[in-house]
Amino acid sequence: MYQIDSSGVAPSLPTPNPAATPGYFTGGNPATGTPATVLDADWFNSVMVELLNVVAAAGLTPTKGTNNQILAAINTLIGGSVTSSLGANGWRKLPDGSIEQWGTGTLPASGASTSNVAITFPIPFPNACFTVTGNPQRGANSVSGAQPSWGTTGAPTTTGFTANGDTLSSVTFNQTVPFSWRAIGK
Structure with missing residues (x-):
């Protein structure tokens, strides 16, 4: 898990837009005119920060290229599994x-x-x-x-x-x- 660091990133968390009606992702349907879901920065930032908070709560340092830190954090936080x-x-x-x-x-x-x-x-x-x-x-x-x-x-x-x-x-x-x-x- 790692915080995004590619070009064009904001130096701090932008203020999110006001909450809209909760819903679900869709690929859209051109036949009915239903547009595909637009994944915006608010949603991506929310998911990223939530995941980073799990890693931080377990006392781990987010490390780029390490793709099992959420699992390690959960196991640390609950003391492992039964x-x-x-x-x-x-x-x-x-x-x-x-x-x-x-x-x-x-x-x-x-x-x-x-x-x-x-x-x-x-x-x-x-x-x-x-x-x-x-x-x-x-x-x-x-x-x-x-x-x-x-x-x-x-x-x-x-x-x-x-x-x-x-x-x-x-x-x-x-x-x-x-x-x-x-x-x-x-």
């Missing part, structure tokens, strides 16, 4: 650098009152995983139904966590327990 991989096991990167991840897993039928399984995140967190939450989706025992408490064994790492289910009693995991989880980090 990227994601949506699915049963997925992630979303937010403009502030935060990452949300989610997925499913299955606690095995361990035959004990606790059951653990290692989960690998869909993508690693660059700095840290702050929290992991989860929800078991059925009871640990097919007879008693004992709904297990859910947590993690130790702190999550940047690449994953160990899910832990506990019946908090002598009831054992005699069936697998599917669960969903959600992790937040940066």
Whole structure:
């Protein structure tokens, strides 16, 4: 993006003509006598100054021949864009650098009152995983139904966590327990 610098330019922004009726561009139609839209200096100056203001607001210097400065300015102003991989096991990167991840897993039928399984995140967190939450989706025992408490064994790492289910009693995991989880980090 660059401010016009060809011959015949005005040294300062001319006062624009009074606003007329808003409309849309047309190529005209000779058969009906409709003239083509005349693109005047007011319109070109307005568009140029609006675009230069976006570049300036992002702290960038308009550079002739650099044709991606509006995109760079928008990404700077909104902190980048949201990227994601949506699915049963997925992630979303937010403009502030935060990452949300989610997925499913299955606690095995361990035959004990606790059951653990290692989960690998869909993508690693660059700095840290702050929290992991989860929800078991059925009871640990097919007879008693004992709904297990859910947590993690130790702190999550940047690449994953160990899910832990506990019946908090002598009831054992005699069936697998599917669960969903959600992790937040940066």
